[in-house]
Amino acid sequence: MQIDLTGRTALVTDSTQGIGAAIAAGLARAGARVAVNGRSEESVSAAVATLARKVPGAELVPVAADVAGEEGAGRVAQVLPRVDILVNNLGIFGSADPLEITDAEWRRYFEVNVLAAVGLTGPTRAAGEGVVVGGGWNAGRMNGDEQLLCGRVYGCDHDDPNPGPLPARTYAALVGGPLDGLLLDITGFRAEELDGGVALATELSRWPGGRALYAPGDGEPRTPGPGTVCRFHYSGDAP
Incomplete structure (x- = not known):
């Protein structure tokens, strides 16, 4: 089934590589205007160039910002005052026994995986309606085929x-x-x-x-x- 997202703007956080880049490519193929996000200008520029080759004619918006912090979220809001589809792909995790993780590290996980995602919902609310996907909230070590x-x-x-x-x-x-x-x-x-x-x-x-x-x-x-x-x-x- 092909979904038509023409006229919609999508933001995929941490989308310069891996699963995020795959999501961005799928949204672009569906006709959405896609914002590609990463923390450095170099990584974002390279990802946009790669995606443009894979999806000719795609409308891509580079957004170099560390969305785990308030400054980065503010930068996103400046570049994208309206977002119809927000995919919170950014997520961090460590392979360790939960009882061995320090309080500081737990706070960092919560800030990046949860609070940062909440902070990005402003442009989606500005759209009046939209879709928010919290992929990054599920960051962690998965078992078996997952x-x-x-x-x-x-x-x-x-x-x-x-x-x-x-x-x-x-x-x-x-x-x-x-x-x-x-x-x-x-x-x-x-x-x-x-x-x-x-x-x-x-x-x-x-x-x-x-x-x-x-x-x-x-x-x-x-x-x-x-x-x-x-x-x-x-x-x-x-x-």
Whole structure:
């Protein structure tokens, strides 16, 4: 079924990559004017260019703003005084025992996953009617077939028909943090490169255009490739 959203304006938060980018593409194909959001001008510009190639003729609005804060929400309201469809895709989570998460981290989860979404409803209310989808509120570790990130390779495009590992490649499983469940292609890495860990660009970092840090744990077992040969554990974020 093809839905006609011609004349409607949609905002998808955190839509420069992954599920957010896929949602933005679907809305654009349905005829909506789509606002692409991320925290840096560079990531938003790149995402808009990619989406324009995939959906020729799409009307796209770049919105570089950290919507987790009041300043970012204000920026959105300036660029988009009216929004008919709001998809709150932004959400953060960590792979940890709930009892081990600090009070400060719980507050950060609530501020980003809940309060930020509420703060963005102003333009939707201005439309008089509209649709609000709270995808980011469901951020968290999912089980079984619902683990949408599990088994995907970091860096694969959101609509890649084969986002999983390839038979002749070697991978590290990412554990914890914003990229938990993804696989990192480490084919050709030397031992010293693996020991040094990696800094992976992600919109879910604490900083706009930031990176999530992953490295093997002390004594982490490593098997010969190809396939998934080791695990890289999340240790924090860097600008």
